[in-house]
Amino acid sequence: MPGTFEPLPGGGAAVALDDVEISIIRSLAVQLLELIGPGPAEDAPDDPLAELFAEGPSEPPADPVLRRLFPDAYSDPEGTPGPQQAEEERAHSAEFRRYTENDLRAGKRDNALAVIRSLDGLASAAGEGGAVLKLSPAEAQQWLSALNDLRLAIGSRLEITDDDDTDLLYRLPDEDPRKPMVMAYLWLGGLQETLIATLLT
Template identity: 35%
Template structure:
């Protein structure tokens, strides 16, 4: 992929076929996970009557989804009070549906604007913001899956099964940084 460039009111880049396939595949996987969370949400009769959407009251069990959908209220890990637990459940129920909608929406923008066979990209500022959010979600998901940490080296030994995934993680970081620089120029 060539670095993003600002051209008038758009940002442009060129992505090759393999990069487009990797990016689209990762965004699709994250999108599938998020959509499955939406589908697993129990139906609430009161929400259907009032039009107020509600979501799950508990954090996802999956560590990747838990990273993408963090708690809206920090709990005292040692001794959470009933009020704190109730507050966390209520905040999640109220806010998670909008967060899921936003994350699914930005994934859709990337999938709509990234050519499946590679090629030129030209994004409006709104589309570029969606790309930044979707890239961040993919990096969070991949980083959680391969356990990226601050003390992790930039390269892993070839026999480490995370090694190829870490290279993709670094590439996604570069794509995101390049897009940020183009938007701020």
């Protein structure tokens, strides 16, 4: 089971992680949290209706990683749109973003926090060399979403846009400064694949 998720009786998933793997995933999840940003301020009103209709940003984030995590909702899949169509797409995307990005950020924040909390609980119970992480079905879904976000973030930093880029990663020389990030990207991809397979069984 090392490095691969396996199903648990009654649902959920389990994976054996060593101390280094626990530390890497936790560190990446913390960095993702910092990138996504804090939640609502403590002095925010407690009115859930007001929070539901609170407006978010209308412009795409400046950071390319955040643009990957929170892409525009409207774009022309066939290629470059004409000027009028492009303007309409920008207006629709801005409107959609204004009313959805806050919720998307909250969901991604919750998923990253779930990963950190489960790893913190695992680390406190782990013996020498690591432990077996056991996730409920709901926790497994949060992990799946967080692993996807981590890979999107790392892939954006590595400027991966398609499968051909991924193939090139396998051929990077060991002295390439991107190599550690590439290894993390590929390893997280393996974890994600086995978790998907486990949840589909």
